[in-house]
Amino acid sequence: xxxSQGRSKRKVSGSRYIGFRKKRLYESxxxxxxxxxxKRILVFLRTKGGGTKLALLNVNEANVFDxxxxxxxxxxxxxxxxxxxxxxxxxRNVITKGCIIxxxxxxxxxxxxxxQEGTINAVLV
Numbered sequence: 591x592x593x594s595q596g597r598s599k600r601k602v603s604g605s606r607y608i609g610f611r612k613k614r615l616y617e618s619x620x621x622x623x624x625x626x627x628x629k630r631i632l633v634f635l636r637t638k639g640g641g642t643k644l645a646l647l648n649v650n651e652a653n654v655f656d657x658x659x660x661x662x663x664x665x666x667x668x669x670x671x672x673x674x675x676x677x678x679x680x681x682r683n684v685i686t687k688g689c690i691i692x693x694x695x696x697x698x699x700x701x702x703x704x705x706q707e708g709t710i711n712a713v714l715v
Contacts, residue, residue, distance in 0.1 A: 593619040623705030625649060625685045627667055632708055644708025652691065652710040654698050665693040667710075685710060 596617035599607055616638060623633075628648035635643040654665045673679045673689040685691060687703045691712060698712035 593621065595619040623647065624679075624682070625704040625710075627669070627683045627685070643706055645706070646704040646708050646710070649685070649704065649710055652693060652698065652700070652712045654693055654695050655711070655713045656695070657714065662711075663695060665695045665698075668692040668694070671697060690715060 592613065594613055594617055596613060597607065599609070601607060620635075623645045625646045626648050627650060630649050630651070631647040633645045633647055635645055637643050650667055651664050652667050653662050655662050667685075669692045670680050670683045670685060671690045671692050673684070673686060675686055675688060679686065679689070685700060685704055687700055689700050690697055691700060693712070695714060697715045699715050700710060700712045702709055702711040704710050
């Protein structure tokens with residue numbers, strides 16, 4: 591069954607909305623991309639209007655920004671340390687925006703959206 595981002599069939603009170611149409615293609619959604627640590631795998635996704643999104647499925651390197659030297663360095667990702675969005679993603683080593691990753695240079699906070707942008711940018715903490 592397709593994932594829909596359309597209006598719910600139920601109101602907040604629990605009563606039903608009266609359906610006036612069926613699902614539309616532009617209301618369709620997709621499952622979240624859980625980016626994990628491993629050999630780099632990149633997937634191209636078609637978006638509305640014919641554009642493309644880059645979804646990272648696996649990655650083992652990140653572009654880490656050092657605020658003292660004002661330079662980016664490509665660094666190997668060791669593990670995920672903390673994720674305030676969902677603590678269960680830490681055990682699975684899933685990388686999302688805002689999570690803290692352990693790299694060769696030290697702990698860094700992810701500033702990009704790997705499931706949407708196809709790259710991992712991070713800032714040293």
